[in-house]
Amino acid sequence: MEPAQRWTMALLALRLVALDPRLGGIVVTARAGPVRDRWLDALGRLSLPLRKVPLTITDEQLFGGLDLAATLAAGREVRAEGLLAQPGALLVPMAERMEPGLAARLGQALDSAEHVLIALDESADEGEGIPASLRDRLAFHIDLDGIACSDALTGFGTLPETTDTCTTVKDIAAIAELCESFGVASPRAAIHCLRAAGAHAMLHRRRAVAPEDIEAAAILTLAPRATRLPEAGDSAPPPPPQQDAPDATADGDGLEIPQEMLLDAVRANLPTDILAQVAAKRRRGAKGAGAGSKRTGNRRGRPLPPRAGRPDGRARIDLVATLRAAAPWQTLRKAQSIHDRPVEIRAGDIRLKRFEEKSDRLLIFAVDASGSAAFARLGEAKGAVELLLAEAYARRDHVALVGFRGAQADVLLPPTRSLVQTKRRLAELPGGGGTPLAAGLKTATEIAVHAKSRGMTPTLVLLTDGRANVALDGEADRTRAAADAGKMAQAALLQGVEALVIDMGKRPERALRTLAETLDAAYVPLPRANARSLSDAVTGALS
Amino acid sequence: MTAFPFSAIVGQDEMKRAMILTAIEPAIGGVLVFGDRGTGKSTAVRGLAALLPPISAVPGCPINAASHADCPDWADVPEADPQDIPTPVIDLPLGATEDRVTGALDIEKALTQGTKAFQAGLLARANRGYLYIDEVNLLEDHIVDLLLDVAQSGENVVEREGLSIRHPARFVLVGSGNPEEGELRPQLLDRFGLSVDVASPKDIPTRIEVISRRDAYERDRATFLQEWQKRDAQVRARILDARALLPSVVTPPAVLERCAALCVALGSDGLRGELTLLKAGRALAAWEGKKKMTEAHVAAVAPSALRHRLRRDPLDEAGSGIRVTRMVDEVLSA
Numbered sequence: 001m002e003p004a005q006r007w008t009m010a011l012l013a014l015r016l017v018a019l020d021p022r023l024g025g026i027v028v029t030a031r032a033g034p035v036r037d038r039w040l041d042a043l044g045r046l047s048l049p050l051r052k053v054p055l056t057i058t059d060e061q062l063f064g065g066l067d068l069a070a071t072l073a074a075g076r077e078v079r080a081e082g083l084l085a086q087p088g089a090l091l092v093p094m095a096e097r098m099e100p101g102l103a104a105r106l107g108q109a110l111d112s113a114e115h116v117l118i119a120l121d122e123s124a125d126e127g128e129g130i131p132a133s134l135r136d137r138l139a140f141h142i143d144l145d146g147i148a149c150s151d152a153l154t155g156f157g158t159l160p161e162t163t164d165t166c167t168t169v170k171d172i173a174a175i176a177e178l179c180e181s182f183g184v185a186s187p188r189a190a191i192h193c194l195r196a197a198g199a200h201a202m203l204h205r206r207r208a209v210a211p212e213d214i215e216a217a218a219i220l221t222l223a224p225r226a227t228r229l230p231e232a233g234d235s236a237p238p239p240p241p242q243q244d245a246p247d248a249t250a251d252g253d254g255l256e257i258p259q260e261m262l263l264d265a266v267r268a269n270l271p272t273d274i275l276a277q278v279a280a281k282r283r284r285g286a287k288g289a290g291a292g293s294k295r296t297g298n299r300r301g302r303p304l305p306p307r308a309g310r311p312d313g314r315a316r317i318d319l320v321a322t323l324r325a326a327a328p329w330q331t332l333r334k335a336q337s338i339h340d341r342p343v344e345i346r347a348g349d350i351r352l353k354r355f356e357e358k359s360d361r362l363l364i365f366a367v368d369a370s371g372s373a374a375f376a377r378l379g380e381a382k383g384a385v386e387l388l389l390a391e392a393y394a395r396r397d398h399v400a401l402v403g404f405r406g407a408q409a410d411v412l413l414p415p416t417r418s419l420v421q422t423k424r425r426l427a428e429l430p431g432g433g434g435t436p437l438a439a440g441l442k443t444a445t446e447i448a449v450h451a452k453s454r455g456m457t458p459t460l461v462l463l464t465d466g467r468a469n470v471a472l473d474g475e476a477d478r479t480r481a482a483a484d485a486g487k488m489a490q491a492a493l494l495q496g497v498e499a500l501v502i503d504m505g506k507r508p509e510r511a512l513r514t515l516a517e518t519l520d521a522a523y524v525p526l527p528r529a530n531a532r533s534l535s536d537a538v539t540g541a542l543s
Numbered sequence: 544m545t546a547f548p549f550s551a552i553v554g555q556d557e558m559k560r561a562m563i564l565t566a567i568e569p570a571i572g573g574v575l576v577f578g579d580r581g582t583g584k585s586t587a588v589r590g591l592a593a594l595l596p597p598i599s600a601v602p603g604c605p606i607n608a609a610s611h612a613d614c615p616d617w618a619d620v621p622e623a624d625p626q627d628i629p630t631p632v633i634d635l636p637l638g639a640t641e642d643r644v645t646g647a648l649d650i651e652k653a654l655t656q657g658t659k660a661f662q663a664g665l666l667a668r669a670n671r672g673y674l675y676i677d678e679v680n681l682l683e684d685h686i687v688d689l690l691l692d693v694a695q696s697g698e699n700v701v702e703r704e705g706l707s708i709r710h711p712a713r714f715v716l717v718g719s720g721n722p723e724e725g726e727l728r729p730q731l732l733d734r735f736g737l738s739v740d741v742a743s744p745k746d747i748p749t750r751i752e753v754i755s756r757r758d759a760y761e762r763d764r765a766t767f768l769q770e771w772q773k774r775d776a777q778v779r780a781r782i783l784d785a786r787a788l789l790p791s792v793v794t795p796p797a798v799l800e801r802c803a804a805l806c807v808a809l810g811s812d813g814l815r816g817e818l819t820l821l822k823a824g825r826a827l828a829a830w831e832g833k834k835k836m837t838e839a840h841v842a843a844v845a846p847s848a849l850r851h852r853l854r855r856d857p858l859d860e861a862g863s864g865i866r867v868t869r870m871v872d873e874v875l876s877a
Contacts, residue, residue, distance in 0.1 A: 099638070100637060100678065100681045100724075101637040101681075104677060104681075105638070108636065132724070133580065133678065133721070136581055164762075169751070172751050172755050172758070176750040176754060179750065180747055180750070185579055185581075185743040186580050186581035187757075188581035189581070190750060190753070191757050194754055195758075195761075311650070317650060319653070341657065343657060396684075418722070418724070418726060
C-alpha cells in the first residue's frame with residue numbers, strides 16, 4: 001500500500017471508531033513525530049471526551065476512591081470519581097510497557113462500557129508490544145511508520161449522522177470465510193470486522209452493508225491479525241448455510257459476490273511487508289507476559305524504611321510511622337484547628353510501607369545453531385537446555401531463547417515462564433550456516449538489559465563452539481567476527497550481565513576461553529558426554 | 544448492563560457443562576477454563592450469574608450470611624430479615640492488593656473518625672457465591688498463596704495492623720486464562736475441581752453462528768435477551784431439579800471401584816481426583832434426571848475432573864486430556 005493510502009486508512013479507522021465506539025479502539029504503532037501528532041489531533045473529533053491514561057495510573061484514579069487530601073481537610077469522607085466512571089476516549093501512551101494487570105483492568109472496562117481506547121505502541125523492537133489480552137479487544141491495528149508529512153494530507157472530514165445499518169447472514173458468512181483464509185482464530189476479530197463493515201456503510205450513507213464495506217473492514221481488522229496468507233486460486237468455498245441464524249432485515253440483493261473476489265481485493269490491499277509480518281508473528285507467537293517483580297515494591301519481601309507519599313490503592317500505609325510523623329505537630333495543629341479531634345493528621349504525614357523483594361531470575365539461552373555446531377553436537381546442547389528448562393520450571397525461573405546461525409541472531413522466545421513454548425521453539429531450531437557469535441551476544445545482552453529494567457535478574461547461558469566467522473554486520477570475515485564478539489562480550493560485562501559459557505565444540509576452543517574471561521563468565525568445556533552431564537555442569541556453575 | 548445469556552453461547556459444551564455441574568453441586572470445587580482468547584471464557588462466567596438460583600442473605604451483611612446470628616460481630620449489621628439476593632459472582636482483578644482481597648483496616652474510618660474498623664475484602668463478598676479470576680495464571684504468587692489457604696480452610700483469617708478477625712469464606716473458584724502466557728502452579732491447579740480446555744471454533748458454520756448471535760445481542764439487546772431468557776430460565780429450573788434430586792442419587796459400588804481404578808491407572812496425586820470424579824459424576828446423573836450414577840457418567844466427566852491432576856512432565860506438549868480419555872476407554876472397557 002502507498003503511504004498516502006495508508007494514511008487514509010489510518011484516518012478511516014478513527015472515523016469508524018467515532019461512528020461506532022463499540023469497536024473498542026485502535027492500536028497505533030508509530031514513533032513520536034509530526035505524522036502521529038496530526039493523527040492524534042484528529043482524536044479531538046471524537047464525540048467522547050479525551051482522557052490520557054498514564055501507565056502508572058492507580059486503581060483509585062481509574063475506578064474512583066477516597067480523596068485523601070480533601071477528606072483530611074474537610075474532616076469527612078470525600079470521594080473522587082474515577083477516570084472510567086464516564087464513557088471516554090482513553091489515550092494510553094507507551095502502551096507497550098503496560099503491565100498485564102493494567103491491561104486486564106482496561107480490558108474489563110472495555111467489555112462493560114463504551115469506552116474507546118487508543119493505545120500508542122512506541123516499541124522499537126518486535127519483541128515488545130502491548131499485552132495480547134488488550135490487543136485482541138481493539139478492532140484496528142494501524143502503523144504510521146514510513147508515512148511522510150507530505151503523505152498525510154487528507155483531513156478527518158465530516159461524519160454522517162449515526163444510523164442503523166443492516167447486515168445479512170451472507171455478510172457474516174463472508175467475514176467468517178475471510179477469517180478462515182487469513183488464519184484469524186479469535187472470534188472477537190470477526191465481530192470487530194462485522195461492526196467495522198456496518199460503520200463503513202454508515203459512513204457512506206448506505207442502509208445495508210455492501211461488499212466494499214466488508215473489504216475495507218477486512219483490510220483494517222483482519223489483515224493486521226493475519227497468521228497466514230490465503231493460497232491463490234483456492235477452490236470456491238462452500239456456500240454459507242442460511243438456516244438458524246437470526247433473520248436479517250435486508251434481503252441482501254446485490255451482495256452476491258463470489259468469495260474469491262473479496263479475498264483477492266483484500267489480498268491486493270494488504271501492506272507490502274505482510275509476509276515479513278506474518279513470519280515475524282509466527283516466530284514471535286504468543287508473547288510471554290512474565291513481568292518481573294520490581295525490586296523495591298510495597299507489597300512483600302524484606303521491609304525497608306517507610307517513605308512519605310500518597311496512598312494509591314496499591315501501597316500500604318504504615319500507620320505507626322504516619323502517627324510518628326504527625327506527633328510533633330499535634331499541639332500546634334490543635335491550637336489552629338477548628339475541629340476537636342483526638343489526632344490531627346495532614347496529608348503530608350502519610351507514610352507508606354516499602355518492601356524489598358528478591359527479583360525473579362531469567363535464564364537467557366543463546367544457542368549456536370551454526371553449521372559447525374550442528375555438525376558437532378547441537379542435538380546434545382538441545383537436550384541439555386531441555387534438562388535445564390525442567391529445573392527452571394521447578395525454581396519458577398523465567399527463560400528466554402536466542403538462536404544464532406547464518407547471518408543473524410533471532411529472539412526465538414522473549415522472556416516467559418511457558419516451558420512448552422520454549423521447548424517447541426528449541427525443537428524447531430534448525431542447524432546450518434555461519435557462526436554470528438557477536439550478533440548472538442548482542443541480542444542476548446539486549447534481552448538481559450530489558451529484563452533488568454523490569455526488575456529481573458538475568459543470567460546468560462551461551463552455548464557455542466566459539467568458531468565465530470560472521471561479523472556483526474553479517475559479513476563473513478573470521479578476523480572481524482572474533483573482534484566483534486570480543487566487543488560485544490565487553491558490552492555485556494559493562495551492563496553487568498552474569499554469564500556462563502559452555503563450549504560445545506569437539507575440543508575446547510582457546511578463543512572461547514578468552515571470550516569467557518572477557519565476559520567474566522565461568523567457562524565449561526564440555527567433554528564428550530551426554531546431556532545429563534552438561535546440565536549438571538551448568539547447575540554446578542550457577543550455584 | 545445485562546450480560547450475554549449463558550445459553551446463547553455457541554458450542555463450548557464441555558465448559559458449559561462443567562459450570563452447570565458446579566452450580567448443582569458446589570462441593571465439586573470450581574472450574575478452571577484454559578484456552579484461546581475470545582472463546583467466551585469470561586462471557587460464560589458472567590452469564591452464569593443469571594443461571595444461579597438466588598440465595599437468602601441478611602441485607603448489608605458483608606459476608607452474605609443467611610441469618611443475623613451468622614453475621615460477624617465486627618460488621619455491625621442492623622437486625623433485618625433475610626432477603627433473596629442473586630448469588631454473588633465476584634471478580635478478582637489482577638493486581639488486586641492483599642488488602643483488597645482479604646480485607647484490612649478501614650483507613651477512612653481510622654483517619655476520619657479515629658476508630659478501628661475492619662473493611663471486608665473480596666473474599667468476604669464472595670462467601671456463599673463464586674470468585675472469578677480472569678487471567679488466573681498471571682496472578683501474583685503471594686495472592687495465590689493466600690487464595691490456596693482460604694480455599695482450603697473455608698475461612699479467611701486477618702491478623703494485621705492490630706486487627707484480629709476471621710470470617711467464613713466459602714466460594715466456588717472459577718479461573719480462566721491463556722496457557723501461552725504462563726503456567727499455573729500445581730497447588731492451585733489442584734484446587735480447581737474441574738478443568739476444561741476451550742478452543743476457537745474451527746468450522747465456518749459455527750463461526751457464523753457466533754458472530755450472528757453476538758451481532759444480534761448488540762443490535763437489539765432487549766429482544767435478544769427476551770428470546771434467550773426463556774432458555775436460561777429452563778436451564779435454571781433444571782439446575783434446581785437436579786439439586787433436589789442430587790441427595791437421592793445412588794452410586795453402585797462397582798462404579799466407585801471403576802473411579803478408583805481409573806485414578807490409580809492414571810497415577811493422579813492424592814485422593815481429590817476420585818472425590819471430584821464421584822461428585823461430578825453424581826451431579827451429572829442428577830442433571831440428566833437419573834437416580835443412579837453409571838459408568839457412562841464417570842467417563843463423561845473424567846477428562847474435566849482429572850486432566851489437571853496428572854503428575855505432569857513440564858515439557859509434555861500433548862494435552863493430558865488425551866491421556867485421560869485413552870485411559871478411560873481402557874479401564875471402563877475392562
